[in-house]
Amino acid sequence: MSVLLYRFGKFAFRRKWIVLPIWILVFLGLGATAAAVSQPMEDDFSMPNLPSERATDIMDEHFPGMSQEFDFDAVTGTYVIAAPEGEKLTDPDNKAAVDDLVANLNKLDIVDHKQPLQNPVDTAEQMGCLGGAEGEQLQQTCSGAPLNVLNEDSPDTVAVLETEFTIAEWQDVTEADRDAAYDAADSARDAGLQVEMSGSLAMEEQAPGGSAELIGMGVALIVMIIAFGALIAAFVPIITAIVGTGMASVMIMLGTSVTSIPSFTTFLASMIGIALSIDYALFIVSRYKHELHVAPTREEAAGRALGTAGSAVVFAGLTVIIALGGLSIVGVRFLTFMGLGGALAAAFAVIVALTLMPAILGMFGKALFKPKLPIVAQHDPEDDTSVTNGMRVARLIGRMPALTLVLGIVVLGALSIPALNLSLGLPGDESMPTDSTIRKAYDIRTDGFGEGSNGVLQVAADLSDVPEDQRKEALDATRTELESHDDMDYVVGPMESKDGAGAVFQGVPKSGPNNQDTKDLVKEVRDAEDGLSSEYGIEYGVTGTTAIYADVDDVMLGSIVPYMALVAGAAFILLIVVFRSVLIPLTAALGFLLSVAATFGATVVIFQEGAFGLIDDPRPIVSFMPIMLIGLVFGLAMDYTVFTVTRMREEYVHGQAPLQAMMRGYHHGARVVVSAAVIMISVFSAFMMEEDVTAKSMGFALAAAVFFDAFIVRMVILPSLLALMGKSAWWMPRWLDRIVPNVDIEGEKITAMTAARSEPEPVVHTGA
Numbered sequence: 001m002s003v004l005l006y007r008f009g010k011f012a013f014r015r016k017w018i019v020l021p022i023w024i025l026v027f028l029g030l031g032a033t034a035a036a037v038s039q040p041m042e043d044d045f046s047m048p049n050l051p052s053e054r055a056t057d058i059m060d061e062h063f064p065g066m067s068q069e070f071d072f073d074a075v076t077g078t079y080v081i082a083a084p085e086g087e088k089l090t091d092p093d094n095k096a097a098v099d100d101l102v103a104n105l106n107k108l109d110i111v112d113h114k115q116p117l118q119n120p121v122d123t124a125e126q127m128g129c130l131g132g133a134e135g136e137q138l139q140q141t142c143s144g145a146p147l148n149v150l151n152e153d154s155p156d157t158v159a160v161l162e163t164e165f166t167i168a169e170w171q172d173v174t175e176a177d178r179d180a181a182y183d184a185a186d187s188a189r190d191a192g193l194q195v196e197m198s199g200s201l202a203m204e205e206q207a208p209g210g211s212a213e214l215i216g217m218g219v220a221l222i223v224m225i226i227a228f229g230a231l232i233a234a235f236v237p238i239i240t241a242i243v244g245t246g247m248a249s250v251m252i253m254l255g256t257s258v259t260s261i262p263s264f265t266t267f268l269a270s271m272i273g274i275a276l277s278i279d280y281a282l283f284i285v286s287r288y289k290h291e292l293h294v295a296p297t298r299e300e301a302a303g304r305a306l307g308t309a310g311s312a313v314v315f316a317g318l319t320v321i322i323a324l325g326g327l328s329i330v331g332v333r334f335l336t337f338m339g340l341g342g343a344l345a346a347a348f349a350v351i352v353a354l355t356l357m358p359a360i361l362g363m364f365g366k367a368l369f370k371p372k373l374p375i376v377a378q379h380d381p382e383d384d385t386s387v388t389n390g391m392r393v394a395r396l397i398g399r400m401p402a403l404t405l406v407l408g409i410v411v412l413g414a415l416s417i418p419a420l421n422l423s424l425g426l427p428g429d430e431s432m433p434t435d436s437t438i439r440k441a442y443d444i445r446t447d448g449f450g451e452g453s454n455g456v457l458q459v460a461a462d463l464s465d466v467p468e469d470q471r472k473e474a475l476d477a478t479r480t481e482l483e484s485h486d487d488m489d490y491v492v493g494p495m496e497s498k499d500g501a502g503a504v505f506q507g508v509p510k511s512g513p514n515n516q517d518t519k520d521l522v523k524e525v526r527d528a529e530d531g532l533s534s535e536y537g538i539e540y541g542v543t544g545t546t547a548i549y550a551d552v553d554d555v556m557l558g559s560i561v562p563y564m565a566l567v568a569g570a571a572f573i574l575l576i577v578v579f580r581s582v583l584i585p586l587t588a589a590l591g592f593l594l595s596v597a598a599t600f601g602a603t604v605v606i607f608q609e610g611a612f613g614l615i616d617d618p619r620p621i622v623s624f625m626p627i628m629l630i631g632l633v634f635g636l637a638m639d640y641t642v643f644t645v646t647r648m649r650e651e652y653v654h655g656q657a658p659l660q661a662m663m664r665g666y667h668h669g670a671r672v673v674v675s676a677a678v679i680m681i682s683v684f685s686a687f688m689m690e691e692d693v694t695a696k697s698m699g700f701a702l703a704a705a706v707f708f709d710a711f712i713v714r715m716v717i718l719p720s721l722l723a724l725m726g727k728s729a730w731w732m733p734r735w736l737d738r739i740v741p742n743v744d745i746e747g748e749k750i751t752a753m754t755a756a757r758s759e760p761e762p763v764v765h766t767g768a
Contacts, residue, residue, distance in 0.1 A: 001314065001743050002308065002311050002749055002750055003307065003749050005306045005307045005311060006750050007303065008306065008354070008358070009302045009303040009304075009305065009306030009358045012356075012358035013298070013358045013361055013362035016359040016360075019355065019356070019358075020356075023355070023356050027243065027247065027250075030247070030254070031246070033254065034253035037257040038254065039256040039257055040256070050548065050551040050552070050555070051542075051547075052542065052543035052547045052551050054460075054541030055458060055460040056543055057541070058461070058502060058541055059458075059460045061462070062499060062501055062502025062503075063504065066504070075165045075167040075169065075172075075200055075201055076165075076199035077181060077197060077201035077202065078162050078197070078199050079101065079441075080160055080444045080448075081098060081161065081188070082193065082194040082195075082447075083157045084192045087157075087192075088155075089120075089158075093192075094191070096191075097192070097193050098121060098159070098161075100187045100188055100191070101184065101188040102119050104185070105117050105161075105184050108181070108184060109166070110165050110167055111163060111164070111165055112165055112166050114164075115164075117163060120145075120147050120159035120160065121147055121159065123145070124146060124147035124159075127145055129141065129142035130156075143490045143492050144492035146159055146160050146161065146162075147159045148448040151448060154447075154448070158449065159448075163181075165201060167201075173201055178201060178202065181197065181201055182202070185197075194440075196441035196444060198429055198441035198442060198445070199438075203438060215683065215686040217238060217241070219683075220238065220274075220679045220682075221234055221235070221238060223678050224237055224282065227671055228285065228286075228369065229369070229372055230368070230372050231371055232364060232370060232371075233364075233368050233369050236281060236357070236361070236364070236368070237281030238278070239360060240278075240349075240353060240356060240357055241274045241278050241281070243356060244277040244345070244351070245269070245270050245273035245345060245348075247348045247351075247352070248270075248273045248341070248344050249273075251348075252265055261341075262333075262337050264334075266341065268338050268345075269342055269344060270345070272320075272342040272345040272349075273345030273346075274683065275679065275680050275683055276345065276349035276639075277348075278676070278679055279316075279349075279639060279679070279680075280313045280317070280349055280350065282675055283312065283313060283316075283643055283672055283676075284306065284353055286309070287308060287309035288302060288361060291305050298361075298366075299362075302358045302361050302362065303358075304750060305358075306354065306358055307750045308646075310354050311743065312646045313350055313354065314350060315577075315642055315743075316639040317346050317347065317349060317350035318574055319574060319634075319635050319639065321343045321347055322567055322571055322574070323567045323632070323634040323635035324339040324635060326339070326566050326631065327627070327631050328340065329563055331555075331559075332556075332624075335627070338628070342631075390666055390670030391663065391667040393666070393670065394666035394667055395663060397662075397666075397716065397719050398662065398663050401719075401723035401724045402724065405716075405720035407716075408713070408720065411598075412597070412598040412708060412712060413594070415597075415601045416594070416597035417601055419597050421604055422608070422621060424553045424557065424621055424623045424626070425513075425619065426514070426553075428455075428512075428514060428545065428549070429441065430442050430513075430617075431693050434616075449508075450510065452489050452508045452509035452510050452511055452512065453508055454513060455513030455514075455518060455545045456506050456508050456545075456546075457507035457508075457525065457542055457544045457546055458504060458505075458506060458542070458543045458544040458547075459482065459504065459506075459507055459540050459541075460502070460503075460504050460540060460543065461504070461505070461538055461540040462539045463500070463503065463538055464501045465537040466536055470536060470537075474532070474538045475494045477532060477535070478505065478532055478538060478540070479493070481532060487510050488509060489508045489509060489510045490508050491506065491508070492506035492507075507525065509546065513545045513549055514549060514619060516620075518546050518550075519549070519553070522546060522547050523550070525542055526542055549623075556624055556626065557626075560626060563631070564630060567631070568589050568592075571589070572586070575642075576740060577740055578642060579645060579646075580730070580732050580742075581649075581729060581730050582736070583729055583731065584641075584730075588718065591713035591714070591717050592633070592637045592638075594708075594713060594717070595637065595709035595712070596629065596630060596633060598704075598708045599629065599701055599704045599705040599708060600629075602704050603621060603700060603704065606700065607619070607696070607697045617693065619693065625697065625698055625701060629701050633706070636706060637713070637714070640673050640710050641718070643669055643672055644665065644670075644714055645718070646669075647665035647668045648662050648664075648665030648722065649661070649665070650665065651665050658722070658725075658726045658727050658730070659726070662719055666715075673714060673715065674715075676710075677707070677710035680702075680703075681706050681707055684699050684702035684703040684706065685699055685700075685703040686699065688700055688703075
C-alpha cells in the first residue's frame with residue numbers, strides 16, 4: 001500500500017493541473033446531478049418491534065384510528081389553558097374566553113371537524129364533575145375530566161383541549177399552520193387566560209445550524225497556524241475539509257432520490273467530515289513538512305508523506321467507518337442513517353486526503369510554508385534536533401512510566417464512578433427550552449393535573465378470548481390491578497369498543513415520563529398480565545409516551561454490548577494488521593473503555609445530578625447518546641492511536657530502541673494529536689451554546705470524551721505502557737505473523753526503494 005500511495009503522491013504532485021480540474025469537474029458534476037434529482041428529506045423516528053406495538057395492534061383491531069396518535073410522525077396538538085391567578089375557568093368571563101378559543105379552532109381548515117370541539121368546562125359539567133359527585137364517586141367519575149376538578153389546592157383552574165388535525169404527517173406541517181394553530185388562542189390570551197400548546201404541531205423543526213461548523217473552522221485555522229508556523233499551510237486542511245464534506249453531502253442528496261433520508265444525516269456528516277478532513281490533512285501536511293528536510297525534491301517529499309502518513313490515514317479512516325457503519329446493527333432507522341452518513345463523510349475525508357491533498361501541495365509549491373511566523377515556528381516537531389514540549393513530556397513519561405500510568409488510570413477511574421448512576425430517557429416536553437410554548441404547557445399541566453398527566457399509560461385490552469358474560473368482571477379485575485400499584489396515581493376507564501371485544505384504560509402515573517419510577521411501573525403493569533390472562537383470558541398491551549420511552553431505553557441499552565463487540569473486534573483485527581502487535585491494539589481498546597466510562601461519569605454528574613449549577617433542570621441522559629458516543633469516540637480514539645503509535649513503530653522498525661522510539665515518535669506526533677483534539681473539542685463544545693439541554697449534553701459528552709481519550713489515554717497511558725513493555729509491545733506470535741498481511745504502514749519498502757535508487761552504479765572494469 002505504501003508504495004502505491006507513494007507513487008500516486010508523486011504523480012498528483014507533478015500532474016496537479018490534471019488532478020485538480022478532474023476534482024473540480026467531478027464535484028460540480030455530482031453537485032448538479034444531486035440538485036436535479038434530490039428529494040426532500042424525511043425525519044422518521046419510528047422503531048420497529050417495540051413491546052408497546054402490541055397495544056397499538058389491539059387498538060387497530062378494536063378502535064380503528066386510535067393508535068395513530070402514538071405514531072412518531074403523527075400530527076398531535078393539545079391546548080393547555082390556565083385561569084388567571086386567583087380565578088377559575090368556571091368563572092363566566094373565563095368560560096366565555098374558552099368558548100371563543102373553541103369557536104376559532106372549529107373554523108380552522110387544518111382542524112379535523114368530524115367531531116366538533118367542545119369547551120372542556122362544559123365537558124366536565126356534563127360528566128357531573130361540577131357539583132353533585134363527591135369523595136370516591138367524584139374520583140371514579142371525574143378522573144378523566146379535561147378540567148382539574150380533582151386538584152385539592154386549586155381546582156377548576158387548568159384545562160386541556162385535545163385537538164385533532166387533518167395534516168397527514170408532522171413533516172407536512174408548515175410554519176403558517178403552526179402560526180394559525182397558535183394564534184387561534186389569541187382572543188383567550190387577550191381575555192387574561194394563559195394558553196399554551198403541546199404536541200407535534202407545536203414543535204418547530206430544528207434546521208441544522210452551522211454555527212458549530214463555523215466555530216470549528218475558525219478554531220481549526222488558528223490551531224493550524226500554530227501547528228505549521230505558517231499562514232498558507234493552515235488553509236490547506238480547510239480546503240480539503242470543504243471539499244470532503246461537500247462531497248459527502250452531495251452523495252447523501254443523491255441518496256434521497258432512491259430512499260427517504262432523515263434531515264439530520266447531513267448535519268452529523270458535516271461535523272464528522274470537517275473534523276476528520278482537518279485531522280487527516282494535519283497528519284499528511286505535517287509529515288510532508290518533515291520530509292522536506294530529508295527528501296531531495298518536493299515531489300519526492302509529497303510521495304513519501306503520502307506513502308507513510310497516507311497509509312496511516314487509510315487505517316484511521318477505516319476504524320471510523322467501522323465504528324459508525326456498525327450503528328446499523330442497532331436496528332433503529334435514524335441511528336442507521338446517522339451512522340452511515342458519518343461513515344460516508346469519513347470515507348470522503350480519506351479519499352480527499354489521498355488524492356486531492358498532494359495536488360494542492362504541488363499547487364502551492366515553495367509558497368506553502370510561507371510566510372513563516374517566527375515565534376510560533378521556533379520549535380519544529382519535525383526537526384529531530386528541536387526540543388519541543390512534546391519531547392519534554394515524552395522524556396518525563398520515559399523516566400517514570402509507572403507513575404504516569406497509575407495517575408492516568410486513577411484520574412479516569414475516579415471520574416468513572418458516577419457512571420454507575422446513569423439513567424436514560426428520551427427528550428420530551430420537559431426538556432424543551434423554558435420559554436417555549438411546549439415547555440410552558442408541560443409545566444401548567446403538571447401544576448394542574450400532576451406530572452404523570454404528561455405521560456399517560458394507554459392500556460389496550462383484548463377480550464376476544466374472554467366469554468361475554470365474564471368480560472365485565474375481567475375489566476373490573478384489570479382496573480383493580482392497575483390501581484393497586486403504588487406509583488399509579490389514578491386510572492381512567494375502561495372505554496369499551498363497539499364490538500365489545502376490546503377496551504382501553506388510561507393509567508396516570510404519579511411521576512413524569514422519564515422518571516425511573518414510571519418506567520418501573522410500566523414493567524410492573526406488563527408483568528401483571530400473566531395472572532389476569534390465566535384467570536380470565538384477557539390480554540393487554542401498554543403504550544403511550546412513557547411506555548415508548550421505556551421500550552426505546554431497553555433497545556438502546558441492549559444494543560450497546562453487541563455493538564461494542566462488533567466494532568471493537570473489527571478494529572482490533574485492523575490494528576493488529578497496522579501495528580503487527582497484539583498488545584498495542586488490546587491496550588488501545590482498554591484505554592478507550594476508560595475514557596468512555598469517565599465521559600459517562602462526568603456527564604452524569606453535570607447533566608443528570610446538576611453538579612456545579614451548570615444547568616438549571618437536571619434530567620436523565622438522552623437514550624441514544626451512549627451508543628452514539630461510543631461509535632464516534634471509538635473511531636476517533638483509534639485515529640489518535642494510529643497517529644501516535646505509527647510514528648513510534650516507524651522509529652522502532654528503523655532501528656531505535658523501544659524507549660527511544662516511543663520518545664521520538666511522541667515528539668513527532670504530539671503536536672498533530674493535540675491540534676486535532678483541540679479542533680474536535682472546539683467543534684463539539686459549540687453545541688453547549690444551544691438552548692436545548694440535549695444538544696448541550698451531547699456537545700459536552702463528545703468534547704469531554706475527546707479530551708480524556710486524546711490527552712490522558714493516548715498521550716499519557718498508552719506511551720507509559722509502551723515504555724514499560726519495551727520490546728514486548730511489538731510482540732506477535734509467529735503463526736499470526738505469517739498470516740497477517742504486511743501493509744508496510746511505516747514505509748520500509750519506500751525507504752529500500754529510494755535507497756536503491758541513490759546507490760551509485762557499480763564500476764565495470766573491462767581490463768586492458
